[in-house]
Amino acid sequence: MSQMGQNSSQDIYCTFERLLEDEQLSPPLAAILALTELIVSSNAGTMFELVEALKAGAEVLKKRSSNPISLNAGCELFIAFVTLFPHESDSFSELKTELVHQGRRYAAEAISFRDKIAESTLGFIKDDSVILTHSYSRVVMKALLHAHSTKRISVYVTEARPRGLGLKTYEALTAAGIPCTVVLDSAVAYVMDQVDFVLVGSEAVVESGGLINAVGSNQIAIIAKATNKPFYALAESYKFHRLFPLSQYDLPTHNADILSLPSLPQRGSSANTTSSSPASRITDGLPSSKPTVPSAHPTMTAEQIARNPRVDYTRPDLISLVFSDVGTLTPEGVSQYLVGMFAG
Known part of the structure; x- marks a missing residue:
């Protein structure tokens, strides 16, 4: 892929995020429109080069999104459409123009x-x-x-x-x-x-x-x-x-950190032996003289949410x-x- 094509692929996520500012556009439609704009900026001269550029753009969207599932569906649909689109244009430039037109028209109709x-x-x-x-x-x-x-x-x-x-x-x-x-x-x-x-x-x-x-x-x-x-x-x-x-673990969003158990100090380590004083061991299991009052609206930490x-x-x-x-x-x-x- 040329340098221009690489730049277009890297810019696609910015286009995707900008499109998502429209409340009517869900991630799959924003992905379709972002790939459509990639065709506009692409200098691909053959259908093979264009499809490869679109796949590279879709891969950028996938890697940079924390939840790529729905946008993947849009990318998949649009790339399949481009691949199967009938070649009736006199030139490849005209074909790309028609693909851009079809992509934008589909996104506009899909809102309905x-x-x-x-x-x-x-x-x-x-x-x-x-x-x-x-x-x-x-x-x-x-x-x-x-x-x-x-x-x-x-x-x-x-x-x-x-x-x-x-x-x-x-x-x-x-x-x-x-x-x-x-x-x-x-x-x-x-x-x-x-x-x-x-x-x-x-x-x-x-x-x-x-x-x-x-x-x-x-x-x-x-x-x-x-x-x-x-x-x-x-x-x-x-x-x-x-x-x-x-199962849940086959989803593209699953990773090893999700609901993983934290590592705890080994028994007998210094971290464990210094964690409690003799006084705290004496009172262990007994009611505290100063009971703690739970928060009315307890919240999870960012780390807990991320897991x-x-x-x-x-x-x-x-x-x-x-x-x-x-x-x-x-x-x-x-x-x-x-x-x-x-x-x-």
Whole structure:
């Protein structure tokens, strides 16, 4: 790759971050638009060179993002589109211009996918439905606000620690006049008997038909299954991802530090022997004369948060349906669609 091509690949993450400032653009769409801009600046003279430049750009996005799963889905989709695009232009320069046009047009049209999904979801929402949702999702918000325009609904939303994005959902729903209550992540089982179904968004829907979403989604799905409550996932088709995790530890975001146990001093070491005085050993196990009062709002340290996952994987057998712009699908239907989508 030429020096210009290398610079373009390095600049792509700045473009990606700038695009994400638009509230309407999710990471997959921002990735598609960033790759589109890479075509504009690329000096590739053949399709092979262009595809290699796009793959290099996608790799830069992947390495520099702390959670590359959803943006990978967008990169994968766009590179497959470029690879399979029919060569009917008189020159390669014209072909690149057409690819840029198609990429931008797709991203503009894809924003309306949430409206299609909201309309599809509406048929499954009855009057006086009580819905449980998790964290914050643009498409879920669209579906709930659309349902509120014609039906009476009320919503429980998890706090979704550590980022607390459930509070963002709460504020938006309350401002729209929808009765909404924030639920502790640890109280999902407590509230599940009161809800009619669960509605969550997605980081990605994978080849198995399973779901990758904000951490906590998996345990909500397990509780919903145990109480016979439907668990619905909402996902735009550009979040369909050719990934086949078998467990939490197969996710691209997993690393050795996640939920790892800290190293402790060896027994008999100086660190251990000096950690307590004779006086403290005498009083060990006895009530303190000055009891400590726990903080009203205890928080995790940054290091503790860093040791926890941001997303988790939900198996397809826990998912009732996936609402998408390409239809209402079973998890098996997602697998079939993915095969067809990347088969050309």
